Amino acid sequence: MADYDLAIIGGGLNGVSVARDATGRGLRVILVEQGDLGSAASSASPRLIHGDLVLLEQRALLRVRAALTERDRWLRNAPHLVRPMRFAVPAHPHERPAWLLRSGLWLYDRLSSRGGLPGSATIDITHHPIGNALKRPFGTAFEYSDCVVDDSRLVIANALDAAERGAAIRTGARCIRAEQREVWRLVVIDRGRRTVITARALANATGAWTASVAETVLRVRPPRLVPIQSSQIVVRRLFDNENVYVFQNTDGRLVFAMPYERDFTLIGTVAHVFKGDPAAVSMAAADIGYLCEAANRYFRERIEPSDVIMTLSGANMALNPERPRPPDGAITLDAPRRKAPLLSVFGGDITTARLRAERAVSKLTPFYPMSPRWTANTPLPGGDFGWQQFEAEVDRACERWRFLSEGQAQRLVGAYGSRLPAVLGEAKNRSELGPAFGAELTGAEVRYLMAKEWARFADDVLWRRSKLGLTMPPPDRLALTEFMATAS
Ligand SMILES: Cc1cc2nc3c(=O)[nH]c(=O)nc-3n(C[C@H](O)[C@H](O)[C@H](O)COP(=O)(O)OP(=O)(O)OC[C@H]3O[C@@H](n4cnc5c(N)ncnc54)[C@H](O)[C@@H]3O)c2cc1C
Numbered sequence: 001m002a003d004y005d006l007a008i009i010g011g012g013l014n015g016v017s018v019a020r021d022a023t024g025r026g027l028r029v030i031l032v033e034q035g036d037l038g039s040a041a042s043s044a045s046p047r048l049i050h051g052d053l054v055l056l057e058q059r060a061l062l063r064v065r066a067a068l069t070e071r072d073r074w075l076r077n078a079p080h081l082v083r084p085m086r087f088a089v090p091a092h093p094h095e096r097p098a099w100l101l102r103s104g105l106w107l108y109d110r111l112s113s114r115g116g117l118p119g120s121a122t123i124d125i126t127h128h129p130i131g132n133a134l135k136r137p138f139g140t141a142f143e144y145s146d147c148v149v150d151d152s153r154l155v156i157a158n159a160l161d162a163a164e165r166g167a168a169i170r171t172g173a174r175c176i177r178a179e180q181r182e183v184w185r186l187v188v189i190d191r192g193r194r195t196v197i198t199a200r201a202l203a204n205a206t207g208a209w210t211a212s213v214a215e216t217v218l219r220v221r222p223p224r225l226v227p228i229q230s231s232q233i234v235v236r237r238l239f240d241n242e243n244v245y246v247f248q249n250t251d252g253r254l255v256f257a258m259p260y261e262r263d264f265t266l267i268g269t270v271a272h273v274f275k276g277d278p279a280a281v282s283m284a285a286a287d288i289g290y291l292c293e294a295a296n297r298y299f300r301e302r303i304e305p306s307d308v309i310m311t312l313s314g315a316n317m318a319l320n321p322e323r324p325r326p327p328d329g330a331i332t333l334d335a336p337r338r339k340a341p342l343l344s345v346f347g348g349d350i351t352t353a354r355l356r357a358e359r360a361v362s363k364l365t366p367f368y369p370m371s372p373r374w375t376a377n378t379p380l381p382g383g384d385f386g387w388q389q390f391e392a393e394v395d396r397a398c399e400r401w402r403f404l405s406e407g408q409a410q411r412l413v414g415a416y417g418s419r420l421p422a423v424l425g426e427a428k429n430r431s432e433l434g435p436a437f438g439a440e441l442t443g444a445e446v447r448y449l450m451a452k453e454w455a456r457f458a459d460d461v462l463w464r465r466s467k468l469g470l471t472m473p474p475p476d477r478l479a480l481t482e483f484m485a486t487a488s
Pocket of ligand 1: 045228
């Protein structure tokens with residue numbers, strides 16, 4: 001008898017989504033992650049939850065429709081983490097003609113179930129807030145609806161749900177060897193201790209490590225994959241509205257510029273084949289220059305590479321990226337006779353991660369009895385309110401915890417949703433929440449993150465459970481490190 005029905009290696013979005021789906025279908029699940037949850041590609045994504053206009057241009061209409069359906073599901077099931085936004089494509093005289101953009105967005109509207117999101121529109125931006133940040137000649141823009149997501153908190157929410165349904169989630173646990181017999185036998189270095197785990201099936205969800213883990217840890221023939229890197233830059237806030245700009249660049253690619261953590265702008269994406277160690281993905285100077293130039297073509301305020309506050313780079317594996325329509329992630333099942341099955345789940349958009357996990361787990365139905373698919377209409381932890389109610393939730397938080405500013409309440413509701421009382425409790429004033437780290441973080445929140453969300457180190461809190469690392473002064477970071485060392 002194996003310890004678990006399914007062991008998963010990798011705690012990025014693909015791994016935790018498989019863990020959530022499988023646990024909810026009644027399987028006994030363990031997930032091992034060598035670092036922190038979401039510490040690789042899943043916290044360095046372009047943050048888009050979308051049908052993808054590029055796919056529309058490639059005429060992959062069924063994929064656009066499927067992604068838009070998933071977009072609307074995320075909005076319903078994670079209204080705290082996924083925010084609807086209006087995306088604006090300024091018409092550029094040297095790029096796609098207006099009729100093409102208008103008809104493309106008309107089709108995008110038709111492919112969407114909309115779920116209450118407004119449809120596309122043509123707007124005169126000469127006297128519109130969207131136009132304020134742009135250079136003079138831009139007079140028209142095409143607006144449509146899509147969403148942005150807090151990528152690393154989406155990982156945590158999936159892991160939390162999996163754990164609450166019974167999955168074992170182990171961070172700081174590296175799988176160094178796995179033998180495929182009638183059951184899988186995994187050797188894991190779990191926070192320095194060697195442990196052995198047995199499981200009836202194994203899922204390799206190690207992202208950019210998929211091929212190397214297959215070869216060196218599982219010792220099976222690795223799938224033929226191409227590692228792809230994607231990168232974004234973060235600069236100061238370049239505009240004061242809550243829209244996402246979509247810029248058509250000189251090479252025909254689309255570059256997105258979105259509000260990021262209140263005071264910043266995220267600009268991306270540049271993607272290409274990646275070579276090197278997935279643990280050390282960094283952004284080349286030429287790629288930084290490319291994104292700055294793309295933004296400078298449109299924004300009034302120029303940015304230079306020296307203005308870049310932070311870069312976000314992640315790598316993942318792709319099957320056949322050179323194909324005109326590369327697939328959106330992949331799932332493979334390897335089930336040799338008399339041996340336990342191996343699933344590999346890699347690549348793909350955040351938007352379709354839930355569906356990918358559902359399909360991956362369904363591939364195991366010949367091996368175990370399993371309850372039906374369930375994640376399409378089940379909220380993630382903290383997401384049990386309508387997305388239209390987000391601002392009302394913020395108002396309620398401001399009323400209940402009167403010491404919160406509007407901005408603080410926005411951040412907290414955006415992170416914890418309806419679970420915020422578990423973080424702030426019955427506090428009547430700020431001092432009841434323990435020591436303060438920077439302007440926003442309190443001891444109570446840190447304790448919650450350590451107790452419930454697997455945070456072990458300051459970086460886990462500053463860069464994945466939140467992005468407060470962007471604004472926290474170094475002495476407060478040091479104080480946070482010391483606090484966490486004594487609180488654990
Ligand atoms: C080029 C590119 C473009 C993208 N564009 C978009 C986009 O437009 N929109 C969008 O939504 N998404 C996009 N994404 C997707 C997104 O960034 C990630 O690919 C997604 O979050 C899935 O990540 P993952 O779980 O497969 O991998 P990761 O998040 O990298 O997770 C893999 C995990 O496995 C762990 N691991 C590795 N080896 C071991 C081991 N031996 N033992 C234990 N743990 C191990 C690692 O530490 C890591 O945390 C893009 C990705 C790429 C690469």
